[in-house]
Amino acid sequence: MNVGYYPGCALHGSSNDYEQSLRACLETLGLKLKEVNGWICCGATAAHSLNNKLSMALPARNLALAEQDGFKQVFAPCPLCSMQLLKVREAIADEDVRRELSQVVEADISGKTEILNLIQIFQNVGLDHLKAAVKNSLSSITAACYYGCLLLRPPKIVQFDDSEQPTSMEALLSVLGAETVDWSYKTECCGAGMTMASEETVLSLAYKILNNASEHGATSVVVACPMCHINLDMKQAAVERRYGKKFNMTVYYLSDLVGLALGLSAKQLGIDRHFVTER
Amino acid sequence: MSNLSVPNAKTTPENPHLLPGTLPKGIHNPNHRDDSNAAQVALIETLSKTKTANCYKCGKCTAGCPVSEHMEIGPSQIIRLLQLGNVDKALRSSSIWQCVSCLTCSSRCPKEVDCAAIMDALREVSLLQDKVNPQAQQIVTFQRAFLDNIRRNGRLNELDLIARFKSTVALRTREFSFLFKDASLAPQLRRLKKLHLSQPRSKDLSVVDRIFARCTEIEK
Numbered sequence: 001m002n003v004g005y006y007p008g009c010a011l012h013g014s015s016n017d018y019e020q021s022l023r024a025c026l027e028t029l030g031l032k033l034k035e036v037n038g039w040i041c042c043g044a045t046a047a048h049s050l051n052n053k054l055s056m057a058l059p060a061r062n063l064a065l066a067e068q069d070g071f072k073q074v075f076a077p078c079p080l081c082s083m084q085l086l087k088v089r090e091a092i093a094d095e096d097v098r099r100e101l102s103q104v105v106e107a108d109i110s111g112k113t114e115i116l117n118l119i120q121i122f123q124n125v126g127l128d129h130l131k132a133a134v135k136n137s138l139s140s141i142t143a144a145c146y147y148g149c150l151l152l153r154p155p156k157i158v159q160f161d162d163s164e165q166p167t168s169m170e171a172l173l174s175v176l177g178a179e180t181v182d183w184s185y186k187t188e189c190c191g192a193g194m195t196m197a198s199e200e201t202v203l204s205l206a207y208k209i210l211n212n213a214s215e216h217g218a219t220s221v222v223v224a225c226p227m228c229h230i231n232l233d234m235k236q237a238a239v240e241r242r243y244g245k246k247f248n249m250t251v252y253y254l255s256d257l258v259g260l261a262l263g264l265s266a267k268q269l270g271i272d273r274h275f276v277t278e279r
Numbered sequence: 280m281s282n283l284s285v286p287n288a289k290t291t292p293e294n295p296h297l298l299p300g301t302l303p304k305g306i307h308n309p310n311h312r313d314d315s316n317a318a319q320v321a322l323i324e325t326l327s328k329t330k331t332a333n334c335y336k337c338g339k340c341t342a343g344c345p346v347s348e349h350m351e352i353g354p355s356q357i358i359r360l361l362q363l364g365n366v367d368k369a370l371r372s373s374s375i376w377q378c379v380s381c382l383t384c385s386s387r388c389p390k391e392v393d394c395a396a397i398m399d400a401l402r403e404v405s406l407l408q409d410k411v412n413p414q415a416q417q418i419v420t421f422q423r424a425f426l427d428n429i430r431r432n433g434r435l436n437e438l439d440l441i442a443r444f445k446s447t448v449a450l451r452t453r454e455f456s457f458l459f460k461d462a463s464l465a466p467q468l469r470r471l472k473k474l475h476l477s478q479p480r481s482k483d484l485s486v487v488d489r490i491f492a493r494c495t496e497i498e499k
Contacts, residue, residue, distance in 0.1 A: 009435035014473040040433045040481045045380055046425035049402045052326060053302070054426070054494040061490060104493050106486055153382035154395075163386055189345045189381035196444065196461075197421035201379065205345055234464070273471045 003116070004071030005033035006062060008081040008226075009041050014234075015226035018253050020270035022077055022118070025259035029125055029133070036066045036074065042084045045193040057104045059088040064107035073114040075121055079150035079225045080192070085115045086157050117151055117160065118224040118254055119168050127175050135263035137177030143252070144183050144218035145169035146209065148228045152187055163187070169222060169254060176261040183216035185209045190231040199238075206231045207239045210247045220250040222257060229253060233275045250278050302326065302403075319366035319404075326400035329393040331361040340384035340394045350374035354384050354394050361397070370405040376415035420447050430491045433481020438474070 011019040023033060039062050047055035063085060066074045076082035092098035092111040102108050122130065147166050155163040164187065170180045190209060191202030210232060213221050223229050233251040240246055251274065259269040266272055302322075324330060334355070341353040352360070352374045360369045369375065375398050384394035405411050411419050424444045428436055449457045468474040481487060 013435060013437045013475065013478065014468060016473060017471070038482045040487055041429045041435055043429065044425065044435075046422040046429075048380065048399050050406055050419075050422050050426060051494055052399060052403060054491065057490050057494055058429075061486070105490055149381040149383070153386045155386055187383075189379050189383070191379055192381070194379055194418075196441070197418045198377070201346060201349070201377070205379075273473065275467070275471070 002070070002072055003031065003034075003121075004036045004066045004069055004074040004113075006036050006039055006066070006074050006076045006081060006085070008076060008078040009044075010078055010226035010230075015229060017270035017273040018077065018226050018229065018255075020273070021253045021255040021259060024264055024268050024270075025255040025262065026121070028259065028262050028264060029130075031121070031125075033075070034069075034071075036062060036071065037069050038065055042081045044080055044084075048084075053104075055084065056088055056091060056101060059084040060092070060101040060109055061105040061107065063088060063092075063111065063113055064102070064105055064109045066113050067110060068107070071113060073116055075116045075118075077118050077224070077226070079117060079148065080227070082115055082117050083150040083153075083158055089113070089115065090157055117158075119151070119172065120160070122172055122254070122258060123168070127171065130172070130258070130261075131175045134176055134261045136261055138173070138257060138261050139177050139179075141173075141178040141220060141257065142181060142218055143173060143178055143220045143222045143257070144181050144213035144216065145173065145186060146213070146221050146223050146228060146232070147187050148223065148225050149187070149189050149192065151224060169224070172254070173222065173257065176257060178257060178261075181213070181216045181218045183212050183218065185212040190228050192227045192231070195227070195230055195235065202231050202235060203239050203242045206235055207243045207245075210236065210239060210249050211243075211245070214247055214249060218249070220252055222252050222254055224254045229274075236276050248276065250274070250276055302407075314408075316364035316366060319370075320361055320364055322404060323361060323366060323397060323400045326403065327393055327396035329391075329396055331358050331392065331397070333390040334358045334362065334388075334392045335390060337389060339387050339389065340392075343383045343387050344378075345381060345383070346377050346379055350377050354378075354398075357401070358392065358394060358397065367410070369401055370408065370410040371412055373412040373414040375401045375405060376412065376418045416451065417448055420444060420451075426491075430488060431484075432478075433484050433487045434478070436478045436480075438476065438478075 007019060026033060040058060043055045043058040047058060076085055089111045092101055092109055098109060152161060152163040152166055161168045173180050188209060189205055191205040194201045221232055229251055236247060256269050256271050336355060338355050341347045341355045344354050347353045352372050357369050378398040380395060382395045421444050424440055428440045445458050449455050
């Protein structure tokens, strides 16, 4: 499979444990990650908040670079990067927009590249194939699958799962032998990029998510987003201090759990580099 | 039947500019700017590619908004302000900066009003017209520092962003304790190998700079 890899800034920064997890897990499944040559930031929340044109141009440049590398599919493990790429891909279906954006980013874009999130990567591997590859069944795990915002929204752009009642992560975890809980905050927001800009917002939203997961019997939360992980894992101690409640909730990247089931160690997957350590 | 139809996000015949959602010419130039209420509403609707008249006030956006309880003006009220032509009040509100861009409002709207895109448009114009609510200064400082960082590095350099963001806020507010807030996280980040003293830049920085220039140029 000729899949390009668009890591995005977080995975080369403080969320490099996510990249470690991905690489270890996907290599075990025979998928080598080849980075899009010369990729740049997608502009994230800052661009779409302050400069709409820039929020179209930066992902457009990355789509063009991926095409130059000959990738038919690009894997973007950060849901914000992934959604921004999909949004631009949809916009350039309009020929005038496509031509103008190509000029702005100094490269031709056809917009044919398929963009994949982490769950789709595993779905493409195939649940049957994964089931057959399981070495350690995760029967000790009771997890709350947390989808957050941009894996699912806007539904017209991302066209993935059910935007209100998603089940794709649960389907994956059940193949790995893990138990999942029904809970109410699957698709609620964690505050995303407000971690530094508005800490109170993040603390209050992360508290509701951790609390609801805990009340529904989960002992861990599973995410497929670097920002969700930062807000639920790195900020968990601050949430506990702010609201006077201990959670001790392990926050796994989805690839951590797939990797563990495939027989990789917590150290190989970078699980020992999370803030909240496994209980 | 036509007045019941939802707006088509892809065609904006009233917008003479090719790239959907880009600012009309002259918007950066105060001398050429039309500050009338009608022009301001048109500007927000063009940028957000959404028709505020389609909103029939069901309140679903506000009900599902994770931060509406902290907003002085909730999402549906912001749209109502636009319907009434009072764009200035929306532009000067802190609510537009409290929005976390989770897109729940837009996804659930039965009339396909893209409320999240309206929030983006209001933020962009608020900054452009120098109407940012004083309470939102810290958020704006962060977003601007982020974009400045990307322009210089192509990819985010986290330490550089933290240093510039914190020093700008501390200098403005004269609260120097802000510099050391969360500093206790640093040793732990270092131990977990999540803190990078240097981060590689993107390889073609001149292209990045030109893209920024084209997206921010002052049009006469």
